[in-house]
Amino acid sequence: MPDPKQTPMAQSLRQAGYRLTKPRMAVLQVLQENNASLNPEEICRRGKSIYEPLGLVTVYRTLEILDELGLVRRVHSEQHCHNYASAGIDRHYLICRECHRVIEFPCEGLHNLIEGVRQRTGYTITDHLLELSGLCPACQQKQETDQHSPANSD
Amino acid sequence: MPDPKQTPMAQSLRQAGYRLTKPRMAVLQVLQENNASLNPEEICRRGKSIYEPLGLVTVYRTLEILDELGLVRRVHSEQHCHNYASAGIDRHYLICRECHRVIEFPCEGLHNLIEGVRQRTGYTITDHLLELSGLCPACQQKQETDQHSPANSD
């Protein structure tokens, strides 16, 4: 990532008439580098390593703007409701419960399912949210390794 | 509903060793009569018509117990994260954005979809949350009626 000002997210921000400031670039960079759902506090902590004076209030305000522009998406889980994930995440995603990484998945089957529900219930369905959670391959492997290591009885 | 003490939800509460008190019965009754996702404040307001002295704090505490017993489910939506719906709602439901009614739908297709995602991504998928939202038949009809009425230009 040679120049944060050249990323698509940064460009979108400018095109929408917002100024490209250091705090905003820091938030953008955190979300781009961590493909995970993070809460504002965590984003702020990580953002401080990029731009030290970054304040939590600014993170909130920046997230609001980014959400409005569709550059980030709020991710709901059983515990947290103010987590955010980087752009490109559509309304169906897969979260690793260990590392909180978020990925999208192809959703052809989803549209069929929704159509079926519409026919059976008579509801007009205008929106959906499908959140799957589990373990990503890396965390699965890590767990197996941990189990095989005799010292680790946690 | 002749006797609220005889409902399955009330029985479950007793079986779990909790006392069946008037505030709790009021909360139960609200959730049973309104198949909608309601926030604690709304539950409290409606509960007061059943048992006037009902307090918001008790609603919170009761909801916590009911959630623990699996009698109610927390429903997440884009705006609210502390809404609750009556028991029986599994992790896939359909919310009407007008009347907030919540219904479940058959989910055979969902398991296929999840299995497909598992194969493609290598993730172990242990949990899911599928929330569809739109308009229920009643609210659709109401909207059409409103459109046909010339006085209503809202």
Add this chain to the structure above:
DNA sequence: GTGCTTGCAAACCCTTTGCAGTGAA
């Protein structure tokens, strides 16, 4: 230089906790 943006402090709101009185078993 202009005025959008920032960070601090404080306000705000929703949720949780402490406690003494109340009532279900």
Add this chain to the structure above:
DNA sequence: TTCACTGCAAAGGGTTTGCAAGCAC
């Protein structure tokens, strides 16, 4: 009668707002 439960008041924690200084343009 006992002690789990309740409601009030207050504390708590996360989010939003007000404002003067700062900086992108």
